[in-house]
Amino acid sequence: MGKELISQTDGFDVPENAGGQFIKGQMLKFIDGNYVIDKTEPLADEPLVAIGVVTAWVRWGEDDNGNKRPLEHRVTADGKIHPDRDDLPDQDDSLWLPGLNGEPADPWKDTRYLHLINPRTGADLTFISDSFGGRRGVGNLKSKINNIRMAYPGAVPVVKCQSVPFKTSFGMKKRPEFEIIGWRNQHGGSVAVDPQSQPVEHLEAPKPEIDDDIPF
Numbered sequence: 001m002g003k004e005l006i007s008q009t010d011g012f013d014v015p016e017n018a019g020g021q022f023i024k025g026q027m028l029k030f031i032d033g034n035y036v037i038d039k040t041e042p043l044a045d046e047p048l049v050a051i052g053v054v055t056a057w058v059r060w061g062e063d064d065n066g067n068k069r070p071l072e073h074r075v076t077a078d079g080k081i082h083p084d085r086d087d088l089p090d091q092d093d094s095l096w097l098p099g100l101n102g103e104p105a106d107p108w109k110d111t112r113y114l115h116l117i118n119p120r121t122g123a124d125l126t127f128i129s130d131s132f133g134g135r136r137g138v139g140n141l142k143s144k145i146n147n148i149r150m151a152y153p154g155a156v157p158v159v160k161c162q163s164v165p166f167k168t169s170f171g172m173k174k175r176p177e178f179e180i181i182g183w184r185n186q187h188g189g190s191v192a193v194d195p196q197s198q199p200v201e202h203l204e205a206p207k208p209e210i211d212d213d214i215p216f
Helices: 132-149
Strands: 026-031 034-037 048-062 068-075 108-117 124-129 155-168 171-185
Touching (some): 108 132, 132 155, 132 171
Parallel strands (some): 026 124
Antiparallel strands (some): 026 034, 048 155, 155 171
């Protein structure tokens, strides 16, 4: 009888049921100009790898216990145009629930879920924002990734979570900005590029351009 073959798999590739596709790991928010984990812990100043983003309209409402929570997600698929607010239901503001200021609040929030990994610890983080400044920071990152992938398919950025000045109707504030400091391959190893050019992980990072509240 020959030796029994030993499986080369160890089970670590089997994903756990995390209970949802939008928030992975701890929540990361931008509050008063600072990044905060789960609303209490300041984010350490160390690189993170951006691995994906969900672009969605989120409808908020009250559950059976009267608590406000997300009731519906309308996710925009890759290659599709993200809808305008006018394309969504609930246009009659007389039917909206009151917000923090007591005035009717739009139940639909234009939201981004940016999925990040700490390469030192392996921990998952999800940056969440439905503010204009937060969406702009994520949008800038998406644009840079798409530009780099024109030449280097599969590239994913190593980022540092920064803040930049941001002019608002209430004066100058800060908004999130994700400074790219390097590149990796989402499938592991080096990106297949011209041998005369640099591997993508050694490319010089693009320079970053010179309020965020969400009731999660």
